[in-house]
Amino acid sequence: MHRPALPTDSPVPASAPASASTSASASAELPPVLLLHGLGSDHRLTFEATGWMRALHRAGRTLIAPDLPGHGAGRGPASHDPERYRVPRLVEEVCALLDRAAPGTAVDVVGYSLGARLAWELAARRPERVRAAVLAGFGPRAQAGAALVAQTASTLPGNDPQALAACVEGLAADPFSPEPAPRAPLLLAAGTRDELAEGMAELAAGLPDVRTLWIEGRNHVTAVSASRLKSAAVEFLASARPRPA
Amino acid sequence: MRTFLLPDLGEGLVEATVLDWLVAVGDTVERGDPLVEVETAKSAVEIPSPWSGRVAELHAGTGARVEVGAALVTVAVTEAEAAGDAGTEPDAEPGLLPPPGADTDAGAGTDAPDASAAPAAAAPAPGIVGTVPRDEPPRRRVRLTPPREG
Numbered sequence A: 001m002h003r004p005a006l007p008t009d010s011p012v013p014a015s016a017p018a019s020a021s022t023s024a025s026a027s028a029e030l031p032p033v034l035l036l037h038g039l040g041s042d043h044r045l046t047f048e049a050t051g052w053m054r055a056l057h058r059a060g061r062t063l064i065a066p067d068l069p070g071h072g073a074g075r076g077p078a079s080h081d082p083e084r085y086r087v088p089r090l091v092e093e094v095c096a097l098l099d100r101a102a103p104g105t106a107v108d109v110v111g112y113s114l115g116a117r118l119a120w121e122l123a124a125r126r127p128e129r130v131r132a133a134v135l136a137g138f139g140p141r142a143q144a145g146a147a148l149v150a151q152t153a154s155t156l157p158g159n160d161p162q163a164l165a166a167c168v169e170g171l172a173a174d175p176f177s178p179e180p181a182p183r184a185p186l187l188l189a190a191g192t193r194d195e196l197a198e199g200m201a202e203l204a205a206g207l208p209d210v211r212t213l214w215i216e217g218r219n220h221v222t223a224v225s226a227s228r229l230k231s232a233a234v235e236f237l238a239s240a241r242p243r244p245a
Numbered sequence B: 001m002r003t004f005l006l007p008d009l010g011e012g013l014v015e016a017t018v019l020d021w022l023v024a025v026g027d028t029v030e031r032g033d034p035l036v037e038v039e040t041a042k043s044a045v046e047i048p049s050p051w052s053g054r055v056a057e058l059h060a061g062t063g064a065r066v067e068v069g070a071a072l073v074t075v076a077v078t079e080a081e082a083a084g085d086a087g088t089e090p091d092a093e094p095g096l097l098p099p100p101g102a103d104t105d106a107g108a109g110t111d112a113p114d115a116s117a118a119p120a121a122a123a124p125a126p127g128i129v130g131t132v133p134r135d136e137p138p139r140r141r142v143r144l145t146p147p148r149e150g
Helices: A024-028 A043-048 A052-058 A087-101 A114-125 A142-153 A161-172 A200-205 A227-239 B079-083
Strands: A033-036 A107-112 A130-136 A186-191 A210-215 B002-005 B015-021 B034-039 B044-048 B053-058 B065-067 B071-077
Touching: A033 A043, A033 A052, A033 A087, A033 A114, A043 A052, A043 A107, A052 A227, A087 A114, A107 A114, A107 A227, A114 A130, A114 A142, A130 A227, A142 A161, A186 A200, A186 A227, A200 A210, A210 A227, B034 B071
Parallel strands: A033 A107, A107 A130, A130 A186, A186 A210
Antiparallel strands: B002 B071, B015 B034, B015 B065, B034 B044, B053 B071
């Protein structure tokens, strides 16, 4: 079933699951999928142009696809204050979005690059919010490549180089830590030529419930559209069975 | 037969490189089915089929560079679609091929300090695309340990 994206000022479509419903039919449905895009990108570039939203729509999934602060074209001036982009604050804002978009529901999450980092933090620190997650284009040392990614992305139309620089600085203030690790089932995936995913295998080795997927020949830019990654993610999220707490 | 030309991918770029074909000559495709992944200088894009039909020819091999406006794929379109086509581009299927500029998120405000928070009525709801609110200060501290409830 296709669920076309609608403007935020539209009424909730009748086909959308009733919020906070606990009925048996609703609980049998798969939860919404939260899509968290990469640094210097937005939900369109990371998930729409690459076919992710199409693939998930076709799988019958409802999507929540925000643009992170400082990202996404046409939304007015972005903050140049690094504090605006601290990881805990971004995670908290994603939680606030979920409180409104999927109240009382543990969602599935797909994150790419920076989005995967945020998905990790969300799953680790707010486990009641995440049923299962796909973390792609990401490794424990991805932070080291953030400045270069932002520099490249700064030339994309609509991006604010100063906002991206502030974002990199803000993110650097919260270095990645493998502890605490998410308990939710995770799929870690990356291109074999993705330098930002370096260390992904060792990260996976320390996780309680994880699968890994390498996309042959793809790098940080090109792995995101890989059809093998999307199909693996759709299948993983459809079949994920979180362990009892 | 209709030939699909590499569209402008919206980055001001004039060419793209074929990463992978997702169809082969002879395959039947529905409109909106993924056809090909291409790489531009800064991003990767999956291009869906604008028509239903049978793939007749791929005009560029994997790894080949294709200029915007150059032939990408030729499709023998199904009769019903060809008849109703009358020389115009078929409309994109809603939700599958949203036209550029038809934004799916209204935006929750600017990032200016002291801008008021997005009203609840504009809050993203399930099934739609929204934005993370820009200016709401965190209402509570981030938990540094997993919460106990649940």
